[in-house]
Amino acid sequence: LCQTKEQRILDFVLKNAVRGDPQSVIDNIDKYCSQREWSMNVGNEKGIILDNVVKESNPSTILELGTYCGYSAVRICRLLKPGVRFFTVEFNPAYAAVAKQIIEFAGLIDKVQVLEGSTGDIIPQLKKKYEVDTLDFVFVDHWKDKYKPDTQLLEKCNLLRKGSVVLADNVIVPGAPDFLEYVRNCGKYDCTNFPSFLEYMDEKDALEKAVFRG
Ligand SMILES: Cc1cc(C(=O)N2CCN(C)CC2)sc1-c1cc(O)c2nc[nH]c(=O)c2c1
Numbered sequence: 001l002c003q004t005k006e007q008r009i010l011d012f013v014l015k016n017a018v019r020g021d022p023q024s025v026i027d028n029i030d031k032y033c034s035q036r037e038w039s040m041n042v043g044n045e046k047g048i049i050l051d052n053v054v055k056e057s058n059p060s061t062i063l064e065l066g067t068y069c070g071y072s073a074v075r076i077c078r079l080l081k082p083g084v085r086f087f088t089v090e091f092n093p094a095y096a097a098v099a100k101q102i103i104e105f106a107g108l109i110d111k112v113q114v115l116e117g118s119t120g121d122i123i124p125q126l127k128k129k130y131e132v133d134t135l136d137f138v139f140v141d142h143w144k145d146k147y148k149p150d151t152q153l154l155e156k157c158n159l160l161r162k163g164s165v166v167l168a169d170n171v172i173v174p175g176a177p178d179f180l181e182y183v184r185n186c187g188k189y190d191c192t193n194f195p196s197f198l199e200y201m202d203e204k205d206a207l208e209k210a211v212f213r214g
């Protein structure tokens with residue numbers, strides 16, 4: 001009955017991972033996607049870099065653009081202290097449905113709010129509707145053409161403060177050249193590139209960290 005790849009990933013996690021154990025959820029998604037069906041989770045190589053950037057930022061309010069199956073939501077939230085708030089935006093309702101179940105199985109649903117809709121609509125609602133002051137950490141992993149406009153929207157909505165970390169996946173593959181050019185040259189960010197590999201492949205990819213100067 002699992003008609004979609006995302007449902008098959010969920011099924012594999014429910015069968016093989018340990019309820020309430022985020023690491024086993026991460027390990028089983030990686031196992032399925034490296035052995036059976038490739039899918040666009042950030043993966044373990046880039047995931048370790050993500051872990052390290054999250055640990056050093058020690059964020060309290062986090063926004064993720066692009067939930068997909070919830071792999072990076074589980075990856076990030078497993079590192080967070082109690083009481084932090086994690087918002088993740090997913091445009092595709094089928095992906096959001098799978099992600100909620102995977103996040104719940106990992107035991108992290110109390111920290112996470114999965115917001116269904118487009119980032120262009122949801123970002124302007126974060127202050128008033130979701131009582132966000134500013135964001136400590138933003139993981140950008142939705143659609144390459146939205147990276148730059150959504151970063152500019154975060155600025156416009158005053159959601160970034162001095163030291164806010166914007167970490168973007170896939171700046172090589174599929175690539176976000178206009179985003180890279182913007183954050184590296186607009187004068188508002190201190191940027192660092194982290195070379196790595198495309199999830200489950202030998203192809204080169206990278207993460208870009210852009211720290212808002214305020
Ligand atoms: C869909 C896709 C295909 C890729 C590729 O080069 N491939 C060659 C090799 N074959 C096997 C796999 C596919 S890379 C990629 C991708 C990867 C992410 O991490 C993404 N993150 C967020 N949003 C995206 O749209 C997103 C797309």
Ligand SMILES: [Mg+2]
Pocket residue numbers: 040041042141169170
């Ligand atoms: Mg990605």
